[in-house]
Amino acid sequence: MARFLYLVRHGTADPHDGPLSQVGERQAQLTGQRLKDVPFRGIYHGPLPRAAQTATVIAASLPGVPVIACDLAGDYLPFAPDPGDLPPAFASFLAGFSAAERSEGPKLAAAALERFARADGEQDAAEQQDAAEQQDTHELLVTHNFLIGWLVSQAMGAPPWRWLGLNQMNCGLTVIAYPPGLPAGLISFNDAGHLPPELRWTGFPAAVRPASG
Numbered sequence: 001m002a003r004f005l006y007l008v009r010h011g012t013a014d015p016h017d018g019p020l021s022q023v024g025e026r027q028a029q030l031t032g033q034r035l036k037d038v039p040f041r042g043i044y045h046g047p048l049p050r051a052a053q054t055a056t057v058i059a060a061s062l063p064g065v066p067v068i069a070c071d072l073a074g075d076y077l078p079f080a081p082d083p084g085d086l087p088p089a090f091a092s093f094l095a096g097f098s099a100a101e102r103s104e105g106p107k108l109a110a111a112a113l114e115r116f117a118r119a120d121g122e123q124d125a126a127e128q129q130d131a132a133e134q135q136d137t138h139e140l141l142v143t144h145n146f147l148i149g150w151l152v153s154q155a156m157g158a159p160p161w162r163w164l165g166l167n168q169m170n171c172g173l174t175v176i177a178y179p180p181g182l183p184a185g186l187i188s189f190n191d192a193g194h195l196p197p198e199l200r201w202t203g204f205p206a207a208v209r210p211a212s213g
Contacts, residue, residue: 001120003178004187006035006140007148008058009168012202013050020053027171027199028054032061034173034194038138043067044116045142046074054171055142072112073143077105078150081161090164109150116141117151119180145203148174155184170203171195 008031011024020028035058043065045055052069059067080102083091097105120137141147149166153159155176168174168190175187192200201209 002136003119004138005116005176007174008142009145009148009170009172010050010054012170019049025057028057030194031171032058036061040065040138040140043140044070044073048075051142072108072115073141075144076108077101078109078146078163079106079160119178155186167204169201
């Protein structure tokens with residue numbers, strides 16, 4: 001069966017590593033309303049407070065859907081390429097990460113692909129039994145900018161470093177389909193149709209925002 005993976009970046013936090021701001025809470029509420037009719041099998045979120053809180057707010061619109069903390073949905077460096085192969089601005093950005101982050105992050109990213117980025121028919125027997133209860137599987141990851149960029153770039157068969165530069169709005173919605181026997185399909189990317197204009201573009205680099213953002 002096909003897997004539909006819904007990816008949401010956490011809401012705006014204040015400060016950046018703290019709890020959701022009022023804006024972030026409203027972003028998450030509207031995201032939950034947007035997704036309330038999707039038959040999710042589960043909501044997975046990273047361990048940081050801003051992701052966990054966003055998932056909890058979204059889940060209020062999805063009664064009965066389990067909410068699961070998952071390290072694979074965390075905030076980590078998914079791939080650390082040779083700086084010489086990158087545009088200078090990207091190389092400078094990656095230079096700020098420690099050796100441990102460069103080593104551990106890619107291991108988590110590979111495990112995230114194995115867990116989430118494949119059709120149900122490619123999973124183990126227990127997961128296949130769950131999937132048999134419905135035609136397709138829908139799962140939600142409430143996560144961070146890096147992991148969404150990684151999953152999108154890999155779904156499109158891009159070079160491993162190309163997660164860089166794929167930026168997400170807070171509570172923007174990306175959906176990837178993984179049909180059995182076929183390449184992944186990007187259904188939507190950074191969709192903010194559920195957010196009013198004043199709640200869009202937070203978390204997005206100012207230099208690449210549209211003039212009206």
